[in-house]
Amino acid sequence: MEKLPKAVVFALAGVVLLIIVIIKSSVVIESGQAGVLFQTLNSGIDRENTYGEGFHIIAPWNDMIIYPVRQLSVSDQMKVLSVNGLEVTVDATVWYKPEYSKLPYLHQEKGRTYKDDILIPGISAAARSVVGRYTPEQLYSSKRDVIQNEILEEVQNKLASQYIIVSEVLVKDVTLPIKIKAAIERKLEQEQEALEYEFRLARATKEAQRQKIDAEGKAVANKILSASLTDKILTEKGIEATLKLAESPNSKVVVVGGGESGGLPIILGNQ
Template sequence: MFFVTLGLVILIVGFAINTPSLTISRFARPVKIAGIVLIVLGMLTSSLRQIDAGHVGIVSLFGQISDRTLDPGLNFVNPLASVTDMDVKTQNYTMSGVNDEGQKSGDDAIRVLAADGLEVVIDLTVLYRLLPSEAPRLMRQIGEDYTDKIVRPITRTRIRDNAVYYDAVALYSTRRDEFQGRIFKAIEKDFKSRGLLLEQLLVRNINLPASVKQTIESKINAEQEAQKMQFVLQKERQEAERKRVEAQGIADYQRIMATGLTDKQLQYEQIKAQRELAASPNSKIVIMGGRGNVPLILND
């Protein structure tokens, strides 16, 4: 609008000096033409609006917001209208207990009361984006600051509303995924009614009171010790079973040997052993007339 304003000023000056009594009246016509050119140029430049990728333009004329949005690129609009860029890319909003980690400085974690009355501290990140078709309605009803007016309060409220259905220990361990799915559905519904799309809800951390944490750790350690003891007992039972099988095999062998061997069988086995010993290259001593009428052979 700068060129339009400048052109109007020059045009007014041209009419003002268009008086025959003035020596500069001969410049009135060129001044008028220059003013008109600047006005036309200003109108053309004001009619062209560029929208960046990942944004949509919201057109407002005299306080009235149009339902038509401007797509990325160059767009022709009423030169008197104002255009507001609104981001439609994926955005994230983090609420964390760590200083300067989230959008708010300081401790911005969500503190809720579980079903057992214990206080649970939750760190959360919300991934969402603005629906382009709903941008004019959101601008008309909420304005540009919809993050602090919609995203933050709805998220914190729905988490507190749903946390009362779970015990603190369940939120921390066994039912964490169930809790995350439950709050996702509740927040998604509220966001959709406002023109926002909830893409993902990330429960980054759930902190319990120190006493509860210590109790859980003690329980986990006891369970691990019990599992270790079960393993040791199972190993000892297997070793005892192995020894019983081995002893039974020895007993069976001794019983078979005691009942199945005769004197002739023993004599035959001695002869076989002596023949093998005699065939070896080692030096040996043969003592005749040993027990059982069998030579006794001794080697080195």
């Protein structure tokens, strides 16, 4: 078999080398990612530029370090102490992402493990600081939203110079010691029963007042009516009633006046 000419060999070697260089120099950054360029023969990390999505050509001796920059989340269960020293467990989720324009600084100063080295310790410290202000009863009953907002504020303050953006803290659960939880539930039940009793008592008092006012009104009305019913009015009313009865087919004899009735009509006989 004849040997290939040296020119062809060199040409093939050049093509292979060119392909390697192109592959090594081509970088594709996917959606939701960004890159940090490490310049081997220059000053190291390019601190001035964050490389966005798409196709990039770099020198083959350089390296592109790619980070996710979309919203990320981390969940953690933290054991912390309340204001009176009792241990509680806070189950929280934090939404975060690296600061896009400061990504080169994040990589250079914190590295790829910034979540474990910086973020999670910051969350734990914030949770300890916030939960330590409240009693177990406050944590169990009515302070969930307040705790979330305060932990978020604490985390944001602690990570303000760490090139990490924290957008939300969600406290999913606050777990108390079993005995403390049972005692709080008993107390809440007793308070609810007391409120229910006060409500029933207030309703009964209002009903009694209503009945008293109604009875007093009726008494006044009867008093006024009695004062207005003179003998003359009674006689007139009796006559009106007698005339109506006289028109009835059952009536036999109607005697007007006389007797012990004070002049009122007397009806005698019926069917």
